[in-house]
Amino acid sequence: MKHRLFARLCLSLALLTTLGCNLSTPIGILRTLSRLLPGFQPTATATLSPPDPTATPLPQVYQLNRVEESEDGTYRIEINQPELVNAGEAGADFNAMVEQLLVTQVEYFKANVIIQQDTQTQAGLSTYSIDFILYRQDSRFVSLLFIEEIYYFGAAHPGRQHYPLNYSLTEARFYELADVFLPGSPYIYTLAETARQELIYSLGADAIFESGLLAVPENYARWNITPNGLLITFAEYQVTAYANGAPQVLIPYSVLEPYIDPDGPLAFYLTDSPSDF
Numbered sequence: 001m002k003h004r005l006f007a008r009l010c011l012s013l014a015l016l017t018t019l020g021c022n023l024s025t026p027i028g029i030l031r032t033l034s035r036l037l038p039g040f041q042p043t044a045t046a047t048l049s050p051p052d053p054t055a056t057p058l059p060q061v062y063q064l065n066r067v068e069e070s071e072d073g074t075y076r077i078e079i080n081q082p083e084l085v086n087a088g089e090a091g092a093d094f095n096a097m098v099e100q101l102l103v104t105q106v107e108y109f110k111a112n113v114i115i116q117q118d119t120q121t122q123a124g125l126s127t128y129s130i131d132f133i134l135y136r137q138d139s140r141f142v143s144l145l146f147i148e149e150i151y152y153f154g155a156a157h158p159g160r161q162h163y164p165l166n167y168s169l170t171e172a173r174f175y176e177l178a179d180v181f182l183p184g185s186p187y188i189y190t191l192a193e194t195a196r197q198e199l200i201y202s203l204g205a206d207a208i209f210e211s212g213l214l215a216v217p218e219n220y221a222r223w224n225i226t227p228n229g230l231l232i233t234f235a236e237y238q239v240t241a242y243a244n245g246a247p248q249v250l251i252p253y254s255v256l257e258p259y260i261d262p263d264g265p266l267a268f269y270l271t272d273s274p275s276d277f
């Protein structure tokens with residue numbers, strides 16, 4: 001019975017198409033079904049409003065790419081650079097700081113290439129690259145992590161460094177880790193113990209360098225804001241062997257809640273259903 005009804009419906013739709021009924025839009029199909037099926041009641045259809053041309057565009061982070069190669073073939077530089085737009089003076093300050101950081105790092109690399117050439121018996125290619133991961137971007141805050149990789153000709157392997165940037169668009173300033181917690185609170189001990197347990201679980205107790213996990217601010221200086229927790233990145237060789245790379249630990253905000261500054265950027269994530277993602 002159902003198959004015959006479906007066949008009749010398809011045949012009727014085909015016939016109505018030839019008679020000029022509008023079946024090209026959802027509304028046209030609903031109106032046609034109302035005539036074909038007694039009792040069929042289409043649900044209300046929402047009408048989308050056109051975008052407001054006067055609305056202020058939201059801040060966005062774009063990626064700028066550039067490549068530089070030396071004429072003598074001794075180095076190659078690849079840069080993926082964040083560019084913050086629609087953020088006014090705060091965005092301009094952010095972009096200027098990023099540009100200065102990259103210029104400083106690239107000039108340092110070029111100077112070391114010259115030193116390397118003076119100590120090597122033969123010339124070869126050295127490489128520099130920097131990229132970034134955007135962990136958080138909204139109308140209030142930008143949190144990203146630079147990943148820098150440097151290889152000097154003749155070295156056993158490249159070296160990597162990580163540079164976090166946590167920037168408030170409302171205050172036009174960069175945050176240090178202590179800025180997001182209550183003054184004098186023992187947050188650093190919670191970070192250290194939680195990170196230690198996570199790394200033991202993932203790498204094994206014998207693979208951990210305890211000195212790199214001591215509860216001192218410099219061990220946890222590479223941090224980023226994510227929707228699900230505070231992300232800590234450890235440097236190569238800091239907490240484990242080079243073969244294990246640069247480990248990361250995500251610490252839920254619920255663990256840190258007693259120490260989070262209620263007026264700081266992390267307080268937003270203590271709500272049950274944050275919406276400004």
